[in-house]
Amino acid sequence: MRRFKIPEVTVGRLSLYLRCLNELEEEGIEVVSSAELGRRCGVNPAQIRKDLAYFGEFGTRGVGYYVKELMQDIKRVMGLNRTWEVALVGVGNLGTALLRYKGFQRHGFKLSVAFDIHTEGKEVPEGCVLYPASEMERVVKEKGIKMAIVAVHYSQAQEVAERLARAGVKGILNFAPMRIRPPKKVVVKNVDMGTELEILAFYLTMRGAK
Amino acid sequence: MRRFKIPEVTVGRLSLYLRCLNELEEEGIEVVSSAELGRRCGVNPAQIRKDLAYFGEFGTRGVGYYVKELMQDIKRVMGLNRTWEVALVGVGNLGTALLRYKGFQRHGFKLSVAFDIHTEGKEVPEGCVLYPASEMERVVKEKGIKMAIVAVHYSQAQEVAERLARAGVKGILNFAPMRIRPPKKVVVKNVDMGTELEILAFYLTMRGAK
DNA sequence: CCCGTTATGTGGTAACTTTCACAAAAGTAG
């Protein structure tokens, strides 16, 4: 139950467990063992127990974990028992797809504001407001938004990140193909789809494909 | 120079080095030390040297690495000195954004065919051909395509992956929010944006944001 | 209420990754 340095892989797996627990719940299963959960999500059972042990004792010996309870517990420790307002910067190809995606909403992330340097002719879904990029600091600060997604051209990503940080954002998910150097007190996660394809290319080459 | 088990983090960093070397080349810099490269991409210099040492000796002692040469070497070991034809399955919000994205092309990945169960009214860019999903096995096999991107609803992802595998695909990049269990002899990379946001939420909660 | 069964929580260890630190090689200047 020591809340100090939790490895990111562990946090990622918690998210995975949550997905799996969701399915179990939908199937009407009320109790699950680490063995069964491990089989379903491809993780060693001991790993699951160790991951959970960072945060407390959630299971019952001889029984397993109560699905609904464990879901609540994981959501609580991950900060998912609430709605997070998220700002999107860059309403281009990718930004528009993200805005239209219903999945974030379902998991408690609400893309409530979007920013772009060009707003003319751009549409955003119900429930989201589009602003010119110049309004970013003001709107983000006023709304107290703490989380943002960056989907601008890579040459703009670092600057946008720093502006967001100044406006009070504490977490950034970056899709531009360059690692944003995290501003002070900000957590940055970079998702680089190009790199993912390149990793695939590597393993295919290694295994002698084509 | 032992080509056995290369850790995936190493491969990811190779891709990062490549990005960085590109910038150096654009700046007209011809030689770079591991120290300078490390500063630029936020990686320990010894780490860089170790990563490269898996594949050979690319540097010159007392000098450093010749930028152009190292780029070629990394591209060669990663299998990026060629064009990869890629099939896209699922031409929805995300699929369309991916098709329109110019960045893949620039790095040698060509999304030359796309598949969807609904093709009516769907547009794909020049250079890409859209087929009904029922044609998947035939087209992929005929074209000898080895790499695919899956952007369908999560309930379809596993089945699509298995069909792709049967058609000869050896590498799959999956965007559906469920881990695809890799079919025999297929490498699967899962990109889960929901999980990424949840990891951010965790660290923000941990640090007491909001 | 006790005993057998089951599955958790965890100490210890194995496996893996990162970093240190230095010998070896290459270049340069005298």
Place this chain on the structure above:
DNA sequence: CTACTTTTGTGAAAGTTACCACATAACGGG
């Protein structure tokens, strides 16, 4: 050709993460 500087390539240490194996706890049947 030698002395000196620079920076690689790498063995060994340190640090991290995953897994095994078992004592411990809960449950249920007799």
